[in-house]
Amino acid sequence: MPRAFYARDALAVARALLGRVLECEIGGHVSGRIVEVEAYRGARDPASHAFRGETPRNRVMFGPAGHAYVYFTYGLHHCLNVVCGREGVAAAVLLRALEPLEGLDLAAARRGTDDLRRLMRGPGCVAQALGLTREQNGLDLVSGPLRVLDEPARREGRRVASGPRIGISVGTEHAWRFWLEGHPGVSARGR
DNA sequence: GTATCGATTAGC
DNA sequence: CTAATCGATACA
Numbered sequence: 120m121p122r123a124f125y126a127r128d129a130l131a132v133a134r135a136l137l138g139r140v141l142e143c144e145i146g147g148h149v150s151g152r153i154v155e156v157e158a159y160r161g162a163r164d165p166a167s168h169a170f171r172g173e174t175p176r177n178r179v180m181f182g183p184a185g186h187a188y189v190y191f192t193y194g195l196h197h198c199l200n201v202v203c204g205r206e207g208v209a210a211a212v213l214l215r216a217l218e219p220l221e222g223l224d225l226a227a228a229r230r231g232t233d234d235l236r237r238l239m240r241g242p243g244c245v246a247q248a249l250g251l252t253r254e255q256n257g258l259d260l261v262s263g264p265l266r267v268l269d270e271p272a273r274r275e276g277r278r279v280a281s282g283p284r285i286g287i288s289v290g291t292e293h294a295w296r297f298w299l300e301g302h303p304g305v306s307a308r309g310r
Numbered sequence: 311g312t313a314t315c316g317a318t319t320a321g322c
Numbered sequence: 323c324t325a326a327t328c329g330a331t332a333c334a
Contacts, residue, residue: 157317166317168330176330193318194327200317213317243318286317 125184125203129158129210132203138272143249144264147225151217155298155305157284161209166290169209179257180209189256196243218304241306
């Protein structure tokens with residue numbers, strides 16, 4: 120997608136990402152359709168890594184939209200975010216689940232499972248299936264090997280549902296998690 | 311410097 | 323429900 124797609128409020132970008140295809144050509148070709156996301160709104164959002172200002176970890180969130188913010192968490196997992204908003208605003212969308220499309224063998228090998236249902240369900244699983252680590256932090260999603268295809272979203276008639284974000288202890292009053300209603304690829308209950 | 315707790319996951 | 327596992331953060 121062009122950079123302007125990402126240079127909007129995180130809530131708008133989160134909704135617009137649902138049903139679109141993410142392609143990754145890092146160490147092989149893997150792709151999936153985005154079915155679940157969460158918006159993080161920087162300084163306005165106590166659950167955001169950027170809430171307390173710029174640090175080495177969250178630096179790319181303060182840069183231009185359309186770049187990847189990849190962070191390491193729980194000592195084990197990586198998570199992939201799309202930086203959005205205007206430069207200096209520090210908003211992002213966390214990709215929580217994809218419907219696997221291509222590169223299933225490679226994704227399965229990376230994940231250590233053949234279960235298609237669990238290949239890209241959950242933010243840590245998404246990053247692992249795509250082979251992403253902090254090395255990919257800051258990648259340009261507009262021109263790089265990791266990108267959202269510039270094609271219409273395909274939602275197969277599913278509505279966009281919303282609810283509280285998962286795994287946070289503050290900011291739980293906001294319904295800033297979005298998913299394709301009823302999609303089996305969604306990570307948590309509710310679908 | 312030390313203590314605490316994660317934007318999680320897999321397994322019991 | 324809990325262990326795993328380490329870096330970011332809070333606080334003395």
